[in-house]
Amino acid sequence: MTTKLSKLYYVLLSAVIITFCFACKGRGNTGAAAANPFADSTAAEALVTLIPNITAGAEAYFSPDGQSLIYNGKEADDPVYHVYTIRIDGSDRRLINSAGDDACSFFHPNGREIVWTSTRDRLDLPKGNWSDVDDYPQGAELYLSDLDGNNIRRITDNAHYDAEVSFSPDGKYLLFARQIDGAIDLWLADPDGSNQRQLTYTPDLQEGGAQFLPDSETILFRAWKKSEQANDSKDMHLYTVRVDGSDLHQLTTEPGTHWAPYPAPDGIHAVYVKVLPPRNYDLFLFNLQTGEEQRLTYNAAFDGFPSFSPDGRYIAFTSFRNAGEKRVPKLYLLDVSSLGIGN
DSSP states (O other): OHHHHHHHHHHHHHHHHHHHHHHHHHHHHHHHHHTOGGGSHHHHHTTEEEOSSOSSEEEEEEOTTSSEEEEEEOOTTOSSOEEEEEETTSOSOEEOOOSSOEEEEEEOTTSSEEEEEEOTTOTTSOOOOTTOGGGOOTTOEEEEEETTSOSOEEOOOSSSEEEEEEEOTTSOOEEEEEEETTEEEEEEEOTTSOSOEEOOOOTTEEEEEEEEOTTSSEEEEEEEEGGGTTSSSOOEEEEEEETTSOOOEEOOOSSSBEEEEEEOTTSSEEEEEEEETTTEEEEEEEETTTOOEEEOOOOSSOEEEEEEOTTSSEEEEEEOTTOGGGOOOEEEEEEOGGGOOOO
8 A cells, every 4th residue: 555655656746847847848938938039129129230341232142151241332432333242240342343333143152153233234225223113224134253253254145134133052043033025024044144044924923032942942032013013002922933933822911012032041931021101111030831920120211131141140131220311221230040040
């Protein structure tokens, strides 16, 4: 009898200990969730730092080693925006191209080459407006070069708008947007610019801002309906498509602007820009599998063009915060290491 009671005692005691441990574990998780700095605007904004030594800069993307950025910049002697690279600490700023108007650029995964957009060879065509889809520069072409802007190779040659360019993580594909007669679709090419072929055929979608997920097989992009382009207000949504053009899938459904998506290294999340009323552009983290999202920036000024570092620790983005009335874009880093979304 005593033995049976002893055994019962130990069973009950074990159950109490296990229950206590799980309760403690649950409280620990609650505490971790409460400590999420992005749940509080003040804590989130404290994680933002300015990248120094840039007069004006926009749309930055990380090098494969995460130590440098390629971006559109404008320094004292620049009449227009040109392609630059810079270390993330603000050192070693380099001008890549100084002819024509430049736009979107990206590092090759091999870390030795870059691709960039410029009108340098089509100055005979109207200048156009990079911010007006009805007036995009039709002389925008794509170029490859080394990291110093030497050994330049032009890889498109037409009177269209070729821009919004990036590489797949495995270096197998070059991805870009091309506008023909007002219609924009996604195009692929081999990494040297050869074998150019149209990926999307969507008469009523204007696609762009496309990036590969880490699998190098899935493409994330944003698009709006061409039939709504003339409207004062139009919805813009996030989509994915396979590299063979199949499985086109709309991710967002809420009315409004969902813009400039960039995948996280974990392949599950992405950062994008959401426009909050009345015209507040802020960064949001989006779960590609569940649709859940987390606000990351809380500034009344424009925050846009986000991109992840390869290790998932930082997001580089463009902002007019602290710009005053001049509205000069600057480049910032957002520390997102607490989110644990690295590869």
